[in-house]
Ligand code: Q9C
C-alpha cells in the first residue's frame with residue numbers, strides 16, 4: 001500500500017490547549033506523524049510519496065466559502081494585533097445568543113468559525129492544513145485511478161471539522177473532502193467509516209442530509225465523552241440522508257471484543273449500502289494507554305480491525321485522524337494497515 005506524506009505538517013507545532021482548566025502543550029503534535037511515517041518504513045508497507053497539489057474546489061463542496069476564506073487569514077489577523085503564541089477562540093455563538101453574521105475582529109471570527117477552543121493556529125498552521133488536504137486528495141485520486149488501498153498520513157486530522165466549524169485539532173475535514181472527490185469520480189455511493197475514539201461530529205454534520213455518502217461511526221458514547229453534543233445512536237440522517245448515518249456509541253472501558261462486535265455491525269451496514277469506495281477515518285486513540293481516551297484496545301488488536309475492513313473488498317482510503325500515545329502510535333496505526341493487506 002502506498003503512503004502519502006508531506007513534511008509540511010511540521011509547521012503546525014508548539015500549539016497549546018485547554019485541559020482541566022489549564023493551558024498545556026497540545027496533545028496533537030508533529031512527532032505523531034513522524035513516528036507513523038517511520039513505522040511505515042520499518043515494516044515495508046510500501047512507498048512513501050509526496051502529495052500532488054489540489055485547489056480548494058472539492059473542499060468548497062463540503063465547507064462554507066466564508067470558513068475556507070477565513071482559515072488562511074486567522075494567523076495573519078492574530079499577528080497583526082501584535083500577538084504571538086497560539087491563536088485560540090474564547091467566545092462562541094450559541095443558539096439564542098447569535099445572528100448568522102460574521103464579525104470583523106479576529107477574536108470574534110475565531111469563535112464564529114469554531115465549536116471549541118481545540119483547533120488553534122500558529123504561523124505554520126494553514127500551510128500544514130493545506131498540505132494535509134492535499135495528502136487526502138492525492139490518496140483519493142490514486143484510488144480513482146485504480147489503487148486498491150492507499151494510506152493518507154494526514155496531519156492535522158479532520159473529522160471534527162464541520163461545514164463551517166473548526167474544533168478538536170481539526171480544520172479541513174480531510175476524509176469528507178476525499179469522500180466528496182470519490183463521489184465526483186464515478187462512484188454513485190461512498191462510505192466514510194470512522195473508527196477514531198471520538199465521534200466524527202464534523203463528518204456527520206457535513207453528510208447528514210445526503211443519501212450518496214454513508215457515514216458509520218464507532219466511538220465513545222457522547223453522554224460521557226467529547227464531543228458530547230452529537231454521536232447518539234438515534235441520529236440516523238435526515239431527508240435524502242435518512243438511514244445513511246449510523247452511530248455505534250460504546251462505553252468507557254470498551255475492549256477489543258465489543259469493539260469488533262460493533263465493527264461487524266458497521267461493516268454489515270456498509271455492505272447493505274453498497275458503496276463503490278470506502279474512506280476510513282483512522283484514529284488509534286482507542287489504545288489502552290491513550291492519555292485523553294478511555295478504551296482498552298492493545299497493539300496486537302489493530303491488525304484484526306484492518307483485516308475485518310479488508311473483507312468488504314472495497315477500494316479503501318485510510319485517512320489518519322487521532323491517537324495521542326505518541327510512541328506506540330506507529331505500531332497501532334500501521335498495524336491496521338498491515339492487517340488490511342494480509
Ligand atoms: N484537553 C481527534 O482525535 N479533547 N481529536 C481534549 C484534553 C479534545 C480529539 C481533552 C479531543 C479532540 C482528532
Ligand code: ZN
Pocket residue numbers: 196197198283285321322323
Ligand atoms: Zn479522536
